[in-house]
Amino acid sequence: MSRHPEFISRLDGPVLVIGTGLLGTSLGLALSRAGVEVYLYDISPTSQLLAQDMGAGRLWNGDLPQPALVVVAAPPDVVGELVIGALEQFPEATVTDVASVKSQIMKQVFAHPQAARYVGSHPMAGRESTGPTAADADLFVGRAWVLVKHPCTNPQAALQVLTLAQDVGAFVTELDAKTHDQAVALISHVPQLLSSILAGCLVNAPSTSLNLAGGGLRDMTRIASSDPRLWTAITTANAPAVVKVLKEIVASCTELIDGLAKAPVEPPTGVAQSAVHSVMLKGNQGVARIPGKHGEAAVHTAELGVLVPDAPGELGRLFNEVGAAGINIEDLRIEHSVGQRVGLAWLTVHQTKAVELSEYLESRNWQVIPA
Template sequence: MSQKRAPLVDPSKNLARFDGHVRIVGTGLLGASIGLALTGDGLDVALADASPSQLRLAVDYGAGRPAAETDDPDLIIVAVPPDVTADVIAAELERYPRAVVTDVASIKSEPFIELTRRGLDLTNYIGSHPMAGRERGGAISARADLFVGRPWVICRDESTPRQALALIEDLALDLGAVPIEMTPDEHDDAVGLISHVPQLVSSLLAARLVDAPDAALRLTGQGLRDTVRIASSQPELWVQILGANAAPVADVLTALRKDLDSVIDALEHPDARGSRRHLADAIAAGNIGVARLPGKHGQDQRFAQIVVMVDDRPGELGRLLTELGEINVNMEDLRLEHSPGTAVGLAEISVLPEVKQRTIEDLEARGWRIASV
């Protein structure tokens, strides 16, 4: 497939490099989003799903066509729940021996070990994991741009065939993602730390609210809301993920419990020598940890921000947006901040990083004041 690559449709985008046939098994959020993006690039995408109604929905949403008996796919993407991923990969490898097969499951060691145990020829299999998701699942929440700017882990070891690796890297790039190569173990340790442990910690914290007095909950602010946001995740999915990545998650939680023990000890003896220091150290260690996260915290990493000062008069914000259109800038997001009684509000607009400087210059030339860059 990489040999017969079509010319780029749009040199500004990294899209439509495939011209082979794609088959997607599982049309939930990830499968349907991949289908939407590849269909949008003009590819033939065949969809399969154990649930006929889910499949019909994904077809209706434009993620592809229903798979046919006569299909002869070049690339197969398995996007099914973790606990059936190995079975489906095995079935696809057997049914389509010519195709390269990947999966998007969020754990990579366990399926690989299971497939190896079955004695399958894994030359055509290469596991991957796009780090993208939404709070809502299903084809109904699918988005063609779900993967733009997101990391896409591709699992390789010394035996991984170069050609299969290149094909999956192209897939990730075509979808706008950033391919990152890791071994299955490196991947599972990493997601244990940055995804599975935060899920459990958020859930354990939220569980403390179950028996809380109503009056206490009325005081809830944004800090608690943010900390427990992911605690609304589905138990059915997470028990599969946690079960398949139990050891790395247990290791991190055990280290966290050691820190928790000494914080509790300091709180139980707040006037003991060293207790205050210990609490300050615990908060300071959190400062250091959160500062290591790439990019500005809490903001969409894909875009650059520009803060424009907008007079608090009717129509001024509309004029700003109209002029952004006139200077041909596509605004990706907008946040407003204004305090009643002040004469000026702040409009934080998000743009693609490459147009940030030009946008600032063009806006300033038109008399807009930029508050911070």
């Protein structure tokens, strides 16, 4: 835990973490590591003891010095009242929360006379597992942390939360509550629901169909294994924004259905073709807008497929050779085939390096397939 001398906190007082689930405990671990005094509180005695045992901080009691900063890391439906409670109980402290939906909480808190000391946070650092045992001090490193202020936010309070985020390794983006909620509906909540809906269609499919599943279906359904309880809380708290995007999806599906219904069983007509074509084209444009690595414009990359026999150590051997080639690998994904003991590793490299890597790997007897 002492491997990170770069994480020395610039916070100027103790931090109280209310709620010792995955996020609260991870925050406690990260702050404790950075030398901050952390107090822990959870409505569940087991959970708060577990967090303390993991090294996330010490249990809160009224005899301790007042916290300079309170972080509410509780389920979304109770965050509003806990934030208000904290503002009242600690009249000097800055209060923030880490819930993934912000408008609802902001509306509750904004009416409070002490609202100036509240700043909303949303660290984009979820994970499938939950609870204090899944916590990690590095959970926030390299992740976005959205800061949500309101018109009366005290600048000093905002600075404190900014410092908190940076101290745990996150990088800060500032958005208003409504913009934030619309953004996460589009880039997180609806993708989650669509993945689950698509995966749900597989429940009654014959297994012969599922045996033909390729990389596309796997990509599209990967997040469908996420926690139903957590996502129920998140998406219902952001219902208006989620509904808006879902309606857009339904409208596009319906246009497609109407178009495709005009395709006779024999050769397709122009109507069906143009319905699909415009959906595909718009999809091309949309996916091109997702920022590449590090938010830079997407660099020109090339993909190489490498056949990997499923003998133990073969993927390790490939990693060895790729490492030895000294070429920067931008991305990597593994594609498995059903019924065959061989996999395909797809390596993404800058396009100027593709030929070099391909020749290098072929010289080492790997079977390389250009994409």
